[in-house]
Amino acid sequence: MKTISDLKIDEEAIVQKILAKEPVKGRLLSMGIVKGAKVKVVAHTLARQTWDILSNNTKVALREEEAHSIAVKGLHE
């Protein structure tokens, strides 16, 4: 399954499912990262350890593990 950590910088996708467990899941949901939301990878650090994603005008910083727990599909899939 494709997740956020498979995306390239500036690539956009649609959230399909949040695989993270609570409480991370609840936090993601309250930040508007829900099923159907559009997300875009803005940046990641050199070692791809920390990710910066944009969704609903909100920028959220995530670790690789959390980025890997958000399943996405391409905009036109």
Added chain:
Amino acid sequence: MSSEIKVAIVGQPNVGKSSIINALSNAKLHVGNFSGVTVEKKEVYLKRDDYDIKMTDLPGIYALNAYTPEEQVAKDFLINEDYDVVVNVVDANTLSRNLIFTMQLLDMHKKTILVINMIDEVEKKGGLLNKHKLEELLGIPIVLTSAKENRGVEEIVTQIIKLYNAPLAKNKIYYNEKVELRVEELAKILRKSPHFKSPDYSRFLAIRLLDRDEDVYKMIHDLPIFIEAHNALEKMYKELESEFDEESTTDILANERAAISYNLQMEALDMEEDDESLSEKLDNFLIHPIFGLPIFLFFMWALFQLTFVLGNYPMNVIANIFGETSSFLADFLPKGIFNSVLTQGILPAVGAIIMFLPNILVLFLGLNLLEQTGYMSRAAYLMDGFLKRFGLQGKAFVPLVSGFGCTVPAYMAARTLKNPKDRIITMLVLGFMSCGARLPIYVLLVSAFFINSNPGNMLFYIYIGGAFLGLVVAKILRTVLFKGEPEPFVMEMPPYRFPSFKALGMDLWIKTKMFLQKAGTFIAIAAMVIWFLSSYPVNDTIVQNYNTKIEQTVDTSKKESLKMS
């Protein structure tokens, strides 16, 4: 006759709640703690017409599914405390995300005002918000504000009074039929208990239970209706989860709320999608994979240089004033105990502390500036990969850096870490982050031992050395005492904002006041005690005794040591 209106101000972090409070005119601000916890509690007192308005500013909260201790405090207040009006502050730029939380607040069905802040930023981008339409859809009054331009802030107060006197409006937000059906069924069971007779309250609790809220689950746990409610709940979880094909009812409600919020925004807000905003342009550069870290280190270095160089000028002035005053008073006042305690005990001690006020203020100002502009969270983003190696997470960076200013707020900032292990490790190593009060000692050491080197650089090394040692200790603690994975890292990065000078000034003023109060009271008293202990008791017999001993001793070294005692 005046009546009191109790208001709870609530909103997600970074929506500009504090700047709204600062913009209220003739308000008396009282800063304290929520009882039992070290979470800052700001209360604002206002008088308008015949009303005494008491506003409690709750800590920023993303959702009622509390995550951090601050959020828990806000949630407990909302559910258990008594208040008349809820003021929900949201950011116009991220309206639909903010409305997700508003939905949860509306579940309570209390008198609520929606304050849409930073509306100027949306309008500048060519956005247009249809306030009346949104009021119609949500069924609550809306105030559009821009704390920066001081727009709409007074209208909040007018609306509070108006709403206080108006009857509670009908709830307009309902979930999917399948969900509402269960909510009503569950609420009916809850109403059998005398605690939950009110239809609004039982509906709210039913929604919270379906949202798998553990706090509410505990509330009903010891009641006679528990078995019935529990069985019904288990059945509903299963039914709903299969009907919606979701893993958990929490997801169902989250999706529902997100969908309603998104539709509300589509209906009421006419806004083009952002091109690359200024924030993004800045981020291309400030969180650049390669240049981000050096830029960050430069900022830190500059902050400490400023603290030292800039703080030095007023420092000399203050030192001179205190020196002159005490020597003038020593000559002017009659000789005696009072003269001695004042000019040799209190004044030098208090002066030595106040001398460093400028340095401390510059440091605080710098840290505040980093926080207000939004750079602090970028720093956490940049540092996470590095801190993770020491068993900490990026967010721990904020308390660690605040530790350079003052350790007390740093301990408070550590509460943003949810995981208790992460929190305790961070707190334990905070002592290695040299706080502002240690600056005098470092300055003394630097000027005593490193006369020929650049004092700013030496100071920077001392600070960095301490911080590095702290990280090593954190790693040791993580591997030996507190085994386990660091907390997951999910953090909002707010857009860059120009800092509000009023808020910066307010904060500095509160800090200065607290510092001076302590210097004037605790330190003055302590100085008096030390002066007393070093001067008294003057016991003539003992003095006589020692003098005789000194005279009688032949051994010179023994003579010296006796003189000392």
